Amino acid sequence: MPIERRPLREQIREELLSRLDRGDFAAGTDINEASLAADLGVSRTPLREALITLAGEGVLESNQGRGFRFAPVSRREFRELCEIVAALESLALDCSDPAHLRSIAPDLLKLAQDFPDNVAEQQVIERHDDEWHDLLLSGCRNERLLDLITSVKAGMRRYAHLIAGDDAPLEREAAEHRRIAEFLLADEPAKAVQALRDNWINGMERMMSRIP
Amino acid sequence: MPIERRPLREQIREELLSRLDRGDFAAGTDINEASLAADLGVSRTPLREALITLAGEGVLESNQGRGFRFAPVSRREFRELCEIVAALESLALDCSDPAHLRSIAPDLLKLAQDFPDNVAEQQVIERHDDEWHDLLLSGCRNERLLDLITSVKAGMRRYAHLIAGDDAPLEREAAEHRRIAEFLLADEPAKAVQALRDNWINGMERMMSRIP
DNA sequence: ATGTAATATTTTGTATGCCGAATTCATAGT
DNA sequence: ACTATGAATTCGGCATACAAAATATTACAT
Numbered sequence: 115m116p117i118e119r120r121p122l123r124e125q126i127r128e129e130l131l132s133r134l135d136r137g138d139f140a141a142g143t144d145i146n147e148a149s150l151a152a153d154l155g156v157s158r159t160p161l162r163e164a165l166i167t168l169a170g171e172g173v174l175e176s177n178q179g180r181g182f183r184f185a186p187v188s189r190r191e192f193r194e195l196c197e198i199v200a201a202l203e204s205l206a207l208d209c210s211d212p213a214h215l216r217s218i219a220p221d222l223l224k225l226a227q228d229f230p231d232n233v234a235e236q237q238v239i240e241r242h243d244d245e246w247h248d249l250l251l252s253g254c255r256n257e258r259l260l261d262l263i264t265s266v267k268a269g270m271r272r273y274a275h276l277i278a279g280d281d282a283p284l285e286r287e288a289a290e291h292r293r294i295a296e297f298l299l300a301d302e303p304a305k306a307v308q309a310l311r312d313n314w315i316n317g318m319e320r321m322m323s324r325i326p
Numbered sequence: 327m328p329i330e331r332r333p334l335r336e337q338i339r340e341e342l343l344s345r346l347d348r349g350d351f352a353a354g355t356d357i358n359e360a361s362l363a364a365d366l367g368v369s370r371t372p373l374r375e376a377l378i379t380l381a382g383e384g385v386l387e388s389n390q391g392r393g394f395r396f397a398p399v400s401r402r403e404f405r406e407l408c409e410i411v412a413a414l415e416s417l418a419l420d421c422s423d424p425a426h427l428r429s430i431a432p433d434l435l436k437l438a439q440d441f442p443d444n445v446a447e448q449q450v451i452e453r454h455d456d457e458w459h460d461l462l463l464s465g466c467r468n469e470r471l472l473d474l475i476t477s478v479k480a481g482m483r484r485y486a487h488l489i490a491g492d493d494a495p496l497e498r499e500a501a502e503h504r505r506i507a508e509f510l511l512a513d514e515p516a517k518a519v520q521a522l523r524d525n526w527i528n529g530m531e532r533m534m535s536r537i538p
Numbered sequence: 539a540t541g542t543a544a545t546a547t548t549t550t551g552t553a554t555g556c557c558g559a560a561t562t563c564a565t566a567g568t
Numbered sequence: 569a570c571t572a573t574g575a576a577t578t579c580g581g582c583a584t585a586c587a588a589a590a591t592a593t594t595a596c597a598t
Binding site for chain 1: 413
Binding site: 358359360370374390391392393394 | 578579580581
């Protein structure tokens, strides 16, 4: 088996993000470095490195002398994030290889149809959604853009747990994914881009009511 | 005078970026943490924190065990960055308050006209250009978007010194800025957005030949 | 009882030290 | 002379130690 040979800061970052998905941290909570480090079984140094990375991604905010805290959630910020991701993913889809898009379209359609079937726990659904978008953008040659999208989406993870336990928006999401895939199958990339944009805007509105 | 009361990592980050503007670091160069820390008069800890931040912004890359190095420049990456910033600034302009845009339009025009007059050193010009764009986007209410633009632009600073010593593209840049400002004065924001997009694409092409 | 000042405690920010991995140089063998 | 193998050294990654700031606490005065 391949032993984990990656910087601790990266592993810590991912662990914190997945805890965030589970809703382990309340937004707006101050982070105590010593206790969190002890909890994770690492020293403060790599933990702080992870925290600084997350602060750069907007997951945390840092105030001089007061350390780090999970950035509070707000409808306004969520809308801002959705607008950004919509623009970035649209761009990514725009500069994707059309041939590649056609080749993955069947898979995208299939995944979208399987969507509501496995109504497993929330985390699985979230991963599923992310994977679908990742596949959609897999033909984008702009590496920096893909990294940036990943980074911005990290900031949205604070909102992930808020959608738990409601199947209706899930069905809507799947329907919109099917629509995008069908446009790609029909070789109409421009319409797919528009549908993707709509997907984010609609998803934003679905979420809005759940944010305090 | 107000004494500097900010985390060292931020001051270090800015110092490194301004050194980058001056072309002090060759792209692709490995960074020796100990010697750089000694040079800056700080310890390795806040330096590493700054390096990690810069790596998150794409200014540096980090390889396991080999530490940090200035990410090598390439035409491809520069094009990627320009496409991203074009999309982000377009979005920012798009969701700006039209009334505010009209109110700053005269200033923007004036600044653009003053552009080539003070043909001072390169750094001043770069700052001037950045300030113009900052003012242009000052009416954008999407805070996260503005932060993101700043962050992506940090990655472009590796290319800043390459444009030194050529006035022709500067004149073109100023002309395009005037064009944008005039659209805003005429209350045609949509055209201004398009002109802004063109500005980035043209600026990209102007730079291309200078990148190895 | 409440507000304020002084002190104690907690927690962050920074510096230093140690260990292991990775690179480099030297040496031996073909 | 060239490659391969091993030793030495350098350097990054992480832990620990220290300093400074912020928060909590207590004592005192009004």
